Amino acid sequence: xxxxxxxxxxxxxxxxxxxxxxxxxxxxxxxxxxxxxxxxxxxxxxxxxxxxxxxxxxxxxxxxxxx
Numbered sequence: 195x196x197x198x199x200x201x202x203x204x205x206x207x208x209x210x211x212x213x214x215x216x217x218x219x220x221x222x223x224x225x226x227x228x229x230x231x232x233x234x235x236x237x238x239x240x241x242x243x244x245x246x247x248x249x250x251x252x253x254x255x256x257x258x259x260x261x
Contacts, residue, residue: 206248214239 218239
């Protein structure tokens, strides 16, 4: 893996983590959880995040769930 590929992978992982946390927090807040509960839900979403699809991206966006 080249440095450019490693950097791209790291960015995909970061973006996926941010999106998972945002979705988890938003869904919990909509469900009526308090701020602390919504934060716990966001952390749970991060723990459940499947990173395998991110490591199998071809770089052309076809297999990239964030493209």
